[in-house]
Amino acid sequence: MRFLSYLTVLACLGIPAEVLAQDAFEGVPNEPRPSEYLHWDAAAFAEFQSELEDELGDGPGIFGTQFIYTAALPRADHRHHDVQIIHRSGYTQPEIHATKWDIYVILDGSGTAYIGGERVNWIDDGRPQEEQRPRLSGAQVFQVTKGDMLHVPARSWHQVLTEEGESITYALINVIE
Numbered sequence: 001m002r003f004l005s006y007l008t009v010l011a012c013l014g015i016p017a018e019v020l021a022q023d024a025f026e027g028v029p030n031e032p033r034p035s036e037y038l039h040w041d042a043a044a045f046a047e048f049q050s051e052l053e054d055e056l057g058d059g060p061g062i063f064g065t066q067f068i069y070t071a072a073l074p075r076a077d078h079r080h081h082d083v084q085i086i087h088r089s090g091y092t093q094p095e096i097h098a099t100k101w102d103i104y105v106i107l108d109g110s111g112t113a114y115i116g117g118e119r120v121n122w123i124d125d126g127r128p129q130e131e132q133r134p135r136l137s138g139a140q141v142f143q144v145t146k147g148d149m150l151h152v153p154a155r156s157w158h159q160v161l162t163e164e165g166e167s168i169t170y171a172l173i174n175v176i177e
Contacts, residue, residue, distance in 0.1 A: 052087035109168035114139035
């Protein structure tokens with residue numbers, strides 16, 4: 001009975017039946033890329049995290065901080081996204097991207113995400129980045145933990161910090177405009 005009601009409404013709107021019967025997927029090319037049919041299960045994420053923690057145990061990561069990553073799905077010209085697994089602890093600098101949108105999927109640990117606002121305390125005196133400790137002013141603040149997701153648009157400052165002695169591991173899906 002409900003189906004007939006929908007048909008009546010659509011008929012009153014003047015939508016021809018042949019339009020409703022069209023295959024929405026008609027004309028979409030099917031170009032399989034079996035090498036990119038990927039599945040990362042909990043064991044795969046645990047392996048990524050273990051390897052990253054071991055690497056940080058050998059010394060500091062990027063810019064002398066406790067930040068390290070691996071490319072789970074490296075960037076490629078034929079797609080507009082890639083996936084990184086990131087493990088970090090303590091302070092890491094705010095960042096901003098002109099054409100990259102970030103989607104964070106928190107896999108383990110917890111921290112504080114700052115999104116938006118403006119970068120402050122950056123001193124442009126030629127000092128290397130690892131000696132700078134800027135922060136974000138006016139950002140939205142989110143407490144994040146395992147199972148949470150964050151969406152950060154391009155051209156938005158963002159920063160993820162953890163409490164001293166704590167760490168966070170997440171999948172970062174980079175979507176390029």
